[in-house]
Amino acid sequence: MSTIAFIGLGNMGYPMCQNLLKAGYNVIGVDLVATNRERLVAAGGQAKASIAEAVALADIVISMVPTGKHVRAVYEGPDGVLQHARPGTLLIDSSTIDVENSRAVNTAAETAGFVMVDAPVSGAVPAAQAGKLVFMVGGTDAGFERAAPILKCMGTSLVHVGAAGCGQAMKICNNMMAGMSMVALSEAITLAERLGLDYQAVYDSMTNGSGNCWALQSYCPVPGPVPASPANRDYAAGFSMALMLKDMMLSQSAAAGTSTSTPTAARAAALYQKAADSGYGDKDFSFIFNVVSGRAELKNDSSTD
Numbered sequence: 146m147s148t149i150a151f152i153g154l155g156n157m158g159y160p161m162c163q164n165l166l167k168a169g170y171n172v173i174g175v176d177l178v179a180t181n182r183e184r185l186v187a188a189g190g191q192a193k194a195s196i197a198e199a200v201a202l203a204d205i206v207i208s209m210v211p212t213g214k215h216v217r218a219v220y221e222g223p224d225g226v227l228q229h230a231r232p233g234t235l236l237i238d239s240s241t242i243d244v245e246n247s248r249a250v251n252t253a254a255e256t257a258g259f260v261m262v263d264a265p266v267s268g269a270v271p272a273a274q275a276g277k278l279v280f281m282v283g284g285t286d287a288g289f290e291r292a293a294p295i296l297k298c299m300g301t302s303l304v305h306v307g308a309a310g311c312g313q314a315m316k317i318c319n320n321m322m323a324g325m326s327m328v329a330l331s332e333a334i335t336l337a338e339r340l341g342l343d344y345q346a347v348y349d350s351m352t353n354g355s356g357n358c359w360a361l362q363s364y365c366p367v368p369g370p371v372p373a374s375p376a377n378r379d380y381a382a383g384f385s386m387a388l389m390l391k392d393m394m395l396s397q398s399a400a401a402g403t404s405t406s407t408p409t410a411a412r413a414a415a416l417y418q419k420a421a422d423s424g425y426g427d428k429d430f431s432f433i434f435n436v437v438s439g440r441a442e443l444k445n446d447s448s449t450d
């Protein structure tokens with residue numbers, strides 16, 4: 146079975162590795178945090194202290210790190226993938242990053258003779274654990290075909306959305322929609338509550354009506370109707386406010402770069418920013434309901450937005 150060097154063994158990377166191990170791949174993990182490397186070894190993988198050592202043994206590289214800056218360092222740094230991977234190694238970046246950095250890394254990989262795809266995911270930690278991620282893949286047909294069997298071990302849906310960088314473009318648009326819809330839903334529930342409706346009545350009506358959405362069905366921002374939603378465990382993060390803010394800001398910078406007017410997303414981004422600035426960055430993003438409904442204490446709340 147092929148060997149995968151997996152770089153970034155955090156909240157998402159670790160359960161993705163578990164599913165690759167289950168599928169029979171040899172997984173060699175790399176992470177800056179020693180405890181993250183140790184838990185992969187405890188799960189049956191191997192770990193190396195450097196990217197260079199791991200990729201020198203690999204047929205496939207997958208990266209799952211926070212931002213574009215991290216991805217550039219992982220691939221283009223002196224200890225990085227492009228310097229040390231064997232010829233013919235398939236490169237897959239599943240991090241969520243901006244389109245420009247994604248395309249720049251892809252071009253550098255291609256120039257160095259590698260096939261690379263961007264394959265960011267939709268679905269948070271539970272989907273990663275269950276092997277039910279959605280992959281939005283950018284790259285050539287040949288790259289997609291090589292990556293597909295590996296991605297299928299971690300996800301249930303693969304969409305080849307276009308050329309290099311298009312996976313990131315699609316992911317940014319998807320999360321812009323998710324971020325806006327959570328704010329819109331929070332406004333609707335707040336109004337319903339003030340009009341005398343209870344949460345269960347709202348849920349039962351809306352899920353069968355035209356107000357139905359993923360935010361309501363999977364991440365219902367109030368306790369009760371959806372037992373698995375973070376609202377039932379004090380908003381412990383499935384998908385953190387800080388990561389949603391990062392993605393909303395990626396959407397705003399992409400909108401600016403393409404002269405696209407996105408006033409609704411801009412307003413939603415400002416609310417996530419306010420929540421993060423007020424110390425709620427580690428909470429689940431559905432905590433935004435408490436900001437919208439006026440329950441959360443906010444720092445420097447000038448009520449300007």
Ligand code: NAD
Pocket residue numbers: 152153154155156157158175176177178181209210211212215218219239240241242266267268269270383384385388
């Ligand atoms: P995380 O912070 O839990 O994990 C990232 C890991 O990368 C960390 O353990 C860090 O030590 C490691 N890392 C960073 N730079 C490194 C380097 N140079 N070498 C080796 N390791 C390095 O983040 P996460 O929640 O797993 O998210 C990873 C990516 O997936 C992000 O881009 C995020 O936006 C995206 N994402 C997250 C979720 C989610 O629900 N958490 C859902 C979809 C997409």
